[in-house]
Structure formats: C-alpha cells, structure tokens
Amino acid sequence: MSIKLREHIEEITPISDSEFEYVLSHFKVKKLKKHQFLIQNGNLVKDDHFVVNGLLKAYYTNDEGKEHILQFAKEDWWITDYQAYFKKIKATTNIDCLEDCEVLCLSLHNRDKLCAELQKIEHFFRVKSNFGYIALQRRILSLLDQDAKGRYEELVSLYPSLLQRVPKTILASYLGVSRETLSRLS
Template structure:
C-alpha cells in the first residue's frame, strides 16, 4: 500500500525514504466492503481518502430524493467531502464503495501538520488542489455546454477504464441523463 502512495507523491515531488516514512506515519489504513459508507451526509468528515484499491463515488441527494454524482474515485485518486473536511462542518455528500476498497486516510490535523513541516508536501497538495479545481471547472462547463452525446464521449475519453467498472445507471447519473438515453448513446 505504501508503494502506491510514494509513487503518487513522486509524480509531483521526490521524497527521501526518511521523509516518506514520516509522511506515511500520518496516514491510517482502512478497508471497506462494497456498499459501505466512508462518509454520510450529516456526519463529520474525518479524512481525505487516497484510494489504494477499489472504486468509490461521491454524491448528493437533493430534497426531491434525486441523486447527483459529483465524482468517482479509483486507484491513485483522492476523495472526500472537501467542504466539510476543510471547514470542519457536517458532510453534505455521501461517499460509498462501489467495490471492495482499501484507502489511506489523512486527517485534516495530520495534513496541516505535514504541510507545515514539509514544504514539498504543501507543494504536493497545492498542485493536487489546483488539478482538482481544473477538473471541476471542466466538469461544470461540460454539463453546461455539451449535449448528452458530447458528455458521454468526453467521459469515455477521460475515463475509459470506468466504463467496464461502473453500472450504466451510475454513469447515466454522473452524466445527468436517463438510463435509456445512455443506452441509446452507447449502442
């Protein structure tokens, strides 16, 4: 598990063995079963989760009971309810497991500590946050400007491996289309 995290950090910044051992000591390993929640709306958000193995989704359920998927996360990705994580408020999102999952959990206290002590870790998280902002902006613009076919094609281009791992109902929800529309698009 630690090898995956080290490779992930070193895509942005090199770390020595001693630095990485220290970084890793701030993470907690957890395993979850399919359908188990890491975060439930209304609860505290204890961690940011680095996915070592498995597939998760972050979603919101509106007042009408309609589910809106904001994000999927697979190996080598991070997931949380960031509003609640950073602001120390109750979650508005749910994060649950679509497969058996292994994650490395980082509390906000440990993240802040690592960033204060190691400039390269602060740099790493700044770069990851920037990439997340860019991805979110692209997603919003795609939802605002593209028709269903274009959104589906962009999904296929960006996340080809997810097509095989996700039920079509979840892909449809992520794209903001009906299951029937997705079936027509993927035929």
C-alpha cells in the same frame, strides 16, 4: 499499498525514504466493503482519502430524493467532502463504495502538520488541489455546455476504465441522462 502513495507523491515531487516513512506515519488504513459508506451526509468528516484499491462515488441527494453524482474516485485518486473536511462541518454529500476498497486516511490536523514541516508535501497538496479545481471546472462546463453525447464522449476519452467498472445506471446518473439514453449513446 504504501508504494502507490509514494509513486503518487513522486509524480509531483521527489521524496526520500525517511521523508516518505514520516509522511506515511500520518496516515491510517481503512478497508471497506462494496456498498459501505465512507462518508455520510450529516456526519463530521475527519479525513481526506487516498484510494489504494477500489472505486467510490460521491453524490448529493436533493430534497426530492434525486441523486446527483459529483465524482468517482479510483486507484490513485483522492476523495472526501472537501467543504466538510476543511471547514470542520457536517457532510452534505455521501461517498460509498462501488467495489471493495482500501483507502489511506489523512486527518486535516496531520495534513496541516505535514505541510508545515515538509515544503515538498505542501507543494504536493497545492498541485493536487489545483488539478482538482481544473477537473471540477471541466465537469461544470461539460454539464453546462455539452449535450448528452458530448458528455459521454468526454467521459470515454478521459476515463475509459470507468465504463467497465461502473454500472450503467450510475454512469447515466453521472452524465445526467436516463439509462435508455446512455444505451443509445454507447
């Protein structure tokens, strides 16, 4: 489990054994079962989560009960309700497990501490945040500018492994189409 986190960090910045052990000591391990919530709307969000194993989805449910999927998170991805995490407010999204999951949890206090103490880790999180902004912008533009076929083709191109791991009804919701439309596209 720790090897995955180290490899993930070292995609951006090298880190010594002692630095990594120190970083790892600020995380806690959490194991969840399929369909279990990692974060629930209305609860405080204490941690950001690095996915070691499994697959999660983050979604918002509107006043009419319609579910809007914001993102998926698979191995080597990070997930939380970032607004709630950074602003220390209650979650507006839900995050639940599509598979059994194991995540490494990092509190905001520990993140800030690591970033203050280790420039390498501050650099790592800055780069990861920038990549997150890019992905979010790409997703918003896709929803605004592409038709269903274009959104589906982009999903297949960027994340082909999700097609085997995510149920079709959930993929359809992510793409903003009906299950029937997704069947015609795939």
